[in-house]
Amino acid sequence: MRSVKNLDLIAPLRRPAITATCTALAIVLALLMLIASSSGTVAIPWSALPRALFSAPVTSDEQLWQSILRDVRLPRVIFAALCGGGLAVAGATMQALFRNPLAEPGLVGISAGGALGAVSAIVFGASSFGLIAIAAFAGSLFALFAAWQIGRRSRAVAGLLLAGVAINAICGSLTALCTWQATDAQLRSLTFWNLGSLAGSNWLLLALLGPWTLIVSALLLREWRGMNALLLGEREAGHLGFAIRPLQRRLIVLVALLVGPLVAACGTIAFIGLVVPHIVRLTLGARHQLLLPASLLSGAIALVLADWAARMLAIPSEIPVGIVTSLAGGPFFLWLLARWSKA
Amino acid sequence: MIRIEQLRCQREGRTVIDAVSLHVAAGEVVGVLGANGAGKSSLLAAVAGDLPLNGGTITLAGQPITRLRQRQLARQRTLLPQTSALEFDLPVPEVVAMGAYPFDELTAMQIEQLVSTTLTRADASELATRHYAGLSGGEQQRVQFARVLLQTLAACQVNGNAVLLLDEPTGSLDPRHQHGLLASVRALAQEQGIAVLVVLHDVNLAARWCDRLLLLKAGREVAQGAPQAVLQAETLCAVYDMPARVLVDPDEPGRLLVLFG
Numbered sequence: 001m002r003s004v005k006n007l008d009l010i011a012p013l014r015r016p017a018i019t020a021t022c023t024a025l026a027i028v029l030a031l032l033m034l035i036a037s038s039s040g041t042v043a044i045p046w047s048a049l050p051r052a053l054f055s056a057p058v059t060s061d062e063q064l065w066q067s068i069l070r071d072v073r074l075p076r077v078i079f080a081a082l083c084g085g086g087l088a089v090a091g092a093t094m095q096a097l098f099r100n101p102l103a104e105p106g107l108v109g110i111s112a113g114g115a116l117g118a119v120s121a122i123v124f125g126a127s128s129f130g131l132i133a134i135a136a137f138a139g140s141l142f143a144l145f146a147a148w149q150i151g152r153r154s155r156a157v158a159g160l161l162l163a164g165v166a167i168n169a170i171c172g173s174l175t176a177l178c179t180w181q182a183t184d185a186q187l188r189s190l191t192f193w194n195l196g197s198l199a200g201s202n203w204l205l206l207a208l209l210g211p212w213t214l215i216v217s218a219l220l221l222r223e224w225r226g227m228n229a230l231l232l233g234e235r236e237a238g239h240l241g242f243a244i245r246p247l248q249r250r251l252i253v254l255v256a257l258l259v260g261p262l263v264a265a266c267g268t269i270a271f272i273g274l275v276v277p278h279i280v281r282l283t284l285g286a287r288h289q290l291l292l293p294a295s296l297l298s299g300a301i302a303l304v305l306a307d308w309a310a311r312m313l314a315i316p317s318e319i320p321v322g323i324v325t326s327l328a329g330g331p332f333f334l335w336l337l338a339r340w341s342k343a
Numbered sequence: 344m345i346r347i348e349q350l351r352c353q354r355e356g357r358t359v360i361d362a363v364s365l366h367v368a369a370g371e372v373v374g375v376l377g378a379n380g381a382g383k384s385s386l387l388a389a390v391a392g393d394l395p396l397n398g399g400t401i402t403l404a405g406q407p408i409t410r411l412r413q414r415q416l417a418r419q420r421t422l423l424p425q426t427s428a429l430e431f432d433l434p435v436p437e438v439v440a441m442g443a444y445p446f447d448e449l450t451a452m453q454i455e456q457l458v459s460t461t462l463t464r465a466d467a468s469e470l471a472t473r474h475y476a477g478l479s480g481g482e483q484q485r486v487q488f489a490r491v492l493l494q495t496l497a498a499c500q501v502n503g504n505a506v507l508l509l510d511e512p513t514g515s516l517d518p519r520h521q522h523g524l525l526a527s528v529r530a531l532a533q534e535q536g537i538a539v540l541v542v543l544h545d546v547n548l549a550a551r552w553c554d555r556l557l558l559l560k561a562g563r564e565v566a567q568g569a570p571q572a573v574l575q576a577e578t579l580c581a582v583y584d585m586p587a588r589v590l591v592d593p594d595e596p597g598r599l600l601v602l603f604g
Contacts, residue, residue, distance in 0.1 A: 099430040099431075101431070229441060229444060232441070236427060239391065239422050241413055241444060242414075243412075243413045243414075285434065287434075
């Protein structure tokens with residue numbers, strides 16, 4: 001019998017390796033956020049960034065840059081990072097919960113319900129962002145609740161999945177019905193929710209959404225052991241001391257609490273919750289102690305990048321960010337799958 | 344350690360265990376034998392806390408299992424299932440380290456030490472640099488065994504005792520690893536005072552490595568006792584519904600050889 005003399009084999013599992021990876025991702029994110037906030041219809045030179053951010057403006061150019069940066073770009077870039085990070089963590093959790101790489105938050109109706117809530121609020125005459133957002137949040141929670149109630153009749157999470165498919169179809173057709181009924185003016189704001197947009201960002205929204213998203217994400221990150229154990233199957237996770245039904249319930253409720261407000265604030269942004277955790281898993285492995293924080297940071301990177309592209313590609317107008325994420329995410333995903341099946 | 348008294352269990356309305364009593368002391372390895380559907384895995388599932396009891400009691404270290412919560416159970420008993428699939432691929436040491444999840448009190452250093460100890464004990468140390476999905480069925484089984492051993496040894500460190508349940512642990516192993524696994528289980532049981540209940544299909548392996556055997560048929564006990572006492576031709580005929588012969592190894596008089604057909 002040979003023995004494992006070299007404990008270095010286990011080194012990649014250690015905390016410093018995880019911290020190093022996450023620090024690297026955080027640096028990339030910070031740089032990208034700076035680049036994204038300096039460019040747009042009005043380009044702000046890098047040399048002017050520190051002054052525009054931190055000190056009182058002197059020239060009229062600086063005054064303009066400062067107001068653009070402080071009032072428009074920074075909240076928007078931070079909002080993009082929050083939404084992307086939250087959606088990716090939620091996606092990673094759903095994939096662990098359903099033990100399926102194709103799972104994503106939209107699977108159980110959260111996104112479709114949110115869109116239905118928002119769209120029906122618009123068609124019934126709501127015009128303020130806050131009112132529509134509340135309707136969207138209520139819609140996403142109601143859709144999840146309905147899927148949960150129907151799905152719990154069957155013992156496995158597969159029941160929830162099937163119920164989710166049905167709820168998605170119902171929400172989708174009701175949304176289509178509302179769209180068909182909508183006036184031309186309403187149609188324009190409908191596309192905002194259906195295609196996803198980060199244009200609704202402001203500091204008040206961030207003050208509400210920021211702490212919420214970070215706290216719920218942190219609560220999900222704490223569940224990494226349970227998610228690893230679920231990879232062995234429900235029975236084995238039970239033998240490792242996890243009460244399975246409460247664990248699953250906790251995860252799904254946390255995902256809803258994370259994604260519901262995001263859908264309410266930025267509409268349905270496709271692909272981030274599906275593709276980002278998948279890419280992270282393919283490159284860094286499936287260990288959730290690394291996968292979850294790395295997904296949070298990579299999701300933020302991906303959406304900041306996508307929103308930057310959405311603003312830059314059609315200057316002075318902008319493309320809805322959900323179109324960019326689908327357009328870039330889909331082919332990238334296919335390329336990745338093809339490359340991996342070859343290796 | 345394990346006390347099963349007059350146990351009765353049902354699955355989908357059918358009685359799968361009927362009036363079975365069994366005691367397993369610390370350090371003892373008890374084998375469960377029987378034909379397919381005799382109730383071997385159900386007995387293990389009942390002791391693991393997976394199957395509700397319809398009658399009788401099971402206590403682990405003096406505590407009735409119906410009163411233990413999931414996590415308390417995980418700190419006391421461990422179970423190696425027949426097969427384990429992993430949905431997403433993980434490095435082998437990560438799979439083994441999962442055995443430490445019920446024990447928050449272990450430090451990272453202690454867990455690393457346990458991972459390398461149990462990989463060695465499971466004769467899987469050469470797999471430490473590999474990923475689980477790339478392993479053969481037998482190699483995966485040894486890695487799972489290492490994971491379950493880690494949980495067992497951690498329970499011993501924390502409580503001073505542990506219950507190890509093995510469901511056909513040798514199914515996908517070659518002869519060398521079949522004997523290696525059971526030898527390792529027996530050595531650890533005696534060393535650490537672990538009570539082991541193991542379901543086996545191979546009667547010769549059971550005769551070789553178990554201190555006592557429980558023979559089941561249709562959920563009822565047929566015989567219980569030391570291998571020499573219970574492995575009789577008539578008993579085996581009755582348990583497996585086929586002719587059997589029991590011979591004594593000419594080179595080693597203490598060992599029995601069981602032939603079927």
